Amino acid sequence: MTPSLKNILVLRLSSIGDIILTTPFLRVLKHRYPGCTVQFAVRREFSDLLRHNPHIDNLITIDTSEGGNALRGLNLALTRERFDAVFDLHNNFRTRVLRNGLSRQMHTIDKRAWRRLLLVTAHVNLYHTVVPVAERYIETGRDYGLRPDAGAPEIHFTEDVRGRARLRLRAAGWRTDVPLVGLCPGAKHYTKRWPSERWVDLARLLFARGYDIALFGNDADADTAQAVRAVDPSRVHDCTGRLSLLETAAAMTFCRALFTNDSGLMHMATAVGKPVVAIFGSTVREFGFYPYNTPAAVLEVDGLACRPCTHIGRADCPRRHLGCLRLITAGDAIEALEELMRDDEQPGTGSP
Numbered sequence: 001m002t003p004s005l006k007n008i009l010v011l012r013l014s015s016i017g018d019i020i021l022t023t024p025f026l027r028v029l030k031h032r033y034p035g036c037t038v039q040f041a042v043r044r045e046f047s048d049l050l051r052h053n054p055h056i057d058n059l060i061t062i063d064t065s066e067g068g069n070a071l072r073g074l075n076l077a078l079t080r081e082r083f084d085a086v087f088d089l090h091n092n093f094r095t096r097v098l099r100n101g102l103s104r105q106m107h108t109i110d111k112r113a114w115r116r117l118l119l120v121t122a123h124v125n126l127y128h129t130v131v132p133v134a135e136r137y138i139e140t141g142r143d144y145g146l147r148p149d150a151g152a153p154e155i156h157f158t159e160d161v162r163g164r165a166r167l168r169l170r171a172a173g174w175r176t177d178v179p180l181v182g183l184c185p186g187a188k189h190y191t192k193r194w195p196s197e198r199w200v201d202l203a204r205l206l207f208a209r210g211y212d213i214a215l216f217g218n219d220a221d222a223d224t225a226q227a228v229r230a231v232d233p234s235r236v237h238d239c240t241g242r243l244s245l246l247e248t249a250a251a252m253t254f255c256r257a258l259f260t261n262d263s264g265l266m267h268m269a270t271a272v273g274k275p276v277v278a279i280f281g282s283t284v285r286e287f288g289f290y291p292y293n294t295p296a297a298v299l300e301v302d303g304l305a306c307r308p309c310t311h312i313g314r315a316d317c318p319r320r321h322l323g324c325l326r327l328i329t330a331g332d333a334i335e336a337l338e339e340l341m342r343d344d345e346q347p348g349t350g351s352p
Ligand code: SF4
Pocket: 191, 281, 282, 283, 304, 306, 307, 308, 309, 310, 316, 317, 318, 319, 320, 321, 322, 323, 324, 325
């Protein structure tokens, strides 16, 4: 018999991609237990990603800058809730403090840590099947009958946010009758960032095909943004560092397709349902972060002996050549886009 669930706590404190990948879990949970109350704890700076999610009844935001006392204080406050189950989809030091004693039914994500370590350090592959991270989250609810539903990740925002995003794109120079493609050239780690010169080459090829470009990211992407803008400032609409998380997601809906690194914005692009060309460097499919249940092409260099050299990314390339990314050309990326666009049955939006 499947246990009943009425009051549930879900923990995933960061980051953009991981949080977006929890949304299929939330959807199947609410579908299986429509009457249950779902409370979700997340770090304040990422909370907008879930603010309008219809499968969450109470969003608990945490300011981790306040340190351990804030976590212990929240843990104490939550002991009054009597949760039927806690799903810890993060399972780090902070969530262990937070969840302590909150329920007898404690379910934590299996991160496949040993397999990951063996693959990175010894290139021994003990992954028998590749289970996407979104489905590793759903696995935590196996005992409650939760199963993947073949749906994509979700992100929800209001029409006001979409209107603001459109205005900002217009302010950045976009004429709404010109088809737009989004580029997300950033990533936290160097070995996940396709080099600037490749983005510049890609911009030239996109212009030749009649597209304008919207650039998405944060202030750390300023150098690449500047290099891409220099190709033709009138056709590159630079939104880096100017949009909130939800405005970025909303602005992506105006794009025909997006090019991204292996980054949080890649998962955001999948959540808005746009075709994605994703460029993977030092990490591999086994880690579970490829675009999930969405039209996407992954560009990666197969057969490179040094790959993977990390599971999260590194500040430099141990081999100094960054071949895992440099060997992927702008021509490869355009070819992938054209194939995706042929397959994509959904007409491009780009509508004003
Ligand atoms: S080229 Fe090899 S060693 Fe260098 S970052 Fe890529 S995977 Fe790692």
